[in-house]
Amino acid sequence: MIDWNELKKRQPTVVRMIMNSFHKDRLSHAYLFDGGAGTGKKDIAVHMAKTYFCQKRTNIEPCQDCKDCKRIDSGNHPDLHLIEPDGQSIKIDQIRKLQKEFSYLGVESRKKVYILNHSDRMTTQAANSLLKFLEEPGQMTMAILLTEQKQHILSTIYSRCQVITFRPLSTNGVEEALVSEGVPPQLAKTASQLTNDQRTAKELALDEWFAQARAIVIQLTEELKERPHQVFLTIHDKWLPHFKDKSQQDMGLNLMLFWYKDLMKIQLQDNRIVYADQKDKLERYALQFGRKKISQHMMAILDAKRRLSANTNPQFVMEQLVLRLREG
Numbered sequence: 001m002i003d004w005n006e007l008k009k010r011q012p013t014v015v016r017m018i019m020n021s022f023h024k025d026r027l028s029h030a031y032l033f034d035g036g037a038g039t040g041k042k043d044i045a046v047h048m049a050k051t052y053f054c055q056k057r058t059n060i061e062p063c064q065d066c067k068d069c070k071r072i073d074s075g076n077h078p079d080l081h082l083i084e085p086d087g088q089s090i091k092i093d094q095i096r097k098l099q100k101e102f103s104y105l106g107v108e109s110r111k112k113v114y115i116l117n118h119s120d121r122m123t124t125q126a127a128n129s130l131l132k133f134l135e136e137p138g139q140m141t142m143a144i145l146l147t148e149q150k151q152h153i154l155s156t157i158y159s160r161c162q163v164i165t166f167r168p169l170s171t172n173g174v175e176e177a178l179v180s181e182g183v184p185p186q187l188a189k190t191a192s193q194l195t196n197d198q199r200t201a202k203e204l205a206l207d208e209w210f211a212q213a214r215a216i217v218i219q220l221t222e223e224l225k226e227r228p229h230q231v232f233l234t235i236h237d238k239w240l241p242h243f244k245d246k247s248q249q250d251m252g253l254n255l256m257l258f259w260y261k262d263l264m265k266i267q268l269q270d271n272r273i274v275y276a277d278q279k280d281k282l283e284r285y286a287l288q289f290g291r292k293k294i295s296q297h298m299m300a301i302l303d304a305k306r307r308l309s310a311n312t313n314p315q316f317v318m319e320q321l322v323l324r325l326r327e328g
Contacts, residue, residue: 001064002047006180010040010173014164018048022060027052028162030134030143032119034150035166038174038198042117045144046072049080049113052142083116090116092125102133102141112141119145120152127154134160168196178202186277190214193258193274194251209242216242217255218278224325225285231322240315249314253305260298263289300324 008015014033021027033041047062050072054062062069071077081101083094098114116122122130133143134157145161147153169177171192178188178198183205191205204210216238223230243252259282262273266286275282304321308314 002043003064004047004051004061007040007044007047010169010177011044011166014040014044014166017164018044019060022051027142029141030145030161032145032147032150032153032158032161032163033166034147034163036168036197037148038196038200038202039166039169040198041146041166042115045115045146046080046082048144049077049115049142052113053077053079053111079112081112081114083114085118085121088121090119090122090126092123092129095122095126095129099129099133110140114141114143116143116145118147119157120147120149122154124154127157131156131160169198171196174198174201178205186275187211187214189276190255190258190274194254213242213248213252214255217252217259218275220322221256221259222281224322225288228326231326232319235315235318235322239318243314246308249308250305253301253308257298257301260294260301264291264294264298267291267294297325 004015004019031045033045035041050062050064050069051057051060053068053072054066055068056063056066064073068077072080075082081098083090083098086094101112101114116130131154133141143161145153145157150158150163174192174196175188178192178201179185181202183191183202187205187210188201191201191210194204195201216234220231220234220239223234239252243249258274262275262278262282263286265271265273266279266282267289273279273282300321304317307317
């Protein structure tokens, strides 16, 4: 169950600001949450609404068990309205329906909360229609607009909202969030190294392609050290068929780079390794590599990434790379 302490780990500045507003009873009638996908905007907006409605909260933490909290969790609270784009945009009919709700008293109390996801996708007519609420807000009505592109928000709306900026999640923050959602720890750790977008990281970590990619990289690095005569077979039979397009090939090389970075970290007695489930093997290999050799291998991988970006033939790049890596 999400609470303010968990959300504070993801967005400490944002949560402190919101908690302070609740403590001082100085909530704004309209907020604009601006930040990249997966930074927790929607989770914090919904939890903010839960705190607003809960009548049995402890300090500002909702009880999670009352009728209001349970209805919000199930998505059917009569006074909390979540608006999503209808197709590619939020249309004027959706805002008109919302305005009609404005005129009613709350079903459970006088409080009402409206969350507009992807508010930058409002049509011009919808945005202009929303201005009436923002200019003449109800006494206990709160709007929370979520956006990834604040530059597309109508200036007259922007100026009437309290703008709160959501920072990209830290690597640890993404990893912890993924594990809390049931992603296997080894995949959560690896995916969080590739993106700080929690949503993208989760999609990646739960994709069977990604798990196989990680396994192929581990196999290849193992063969380079223990069975170098097999690496070309692995490149042709597994690597090239699996890493097909340029983005996949680049990701595969990033996964290889993480392996050699882990070797360096172990030599520096830094336990923050990506392949934590392979720690015993990494420790054994780290004893067999000098730091200079590890650095050379990392440079070889970075060079392979540059050559791929320059449209060099992937097969040729990988064959040349493993030749360089086999030298160690």
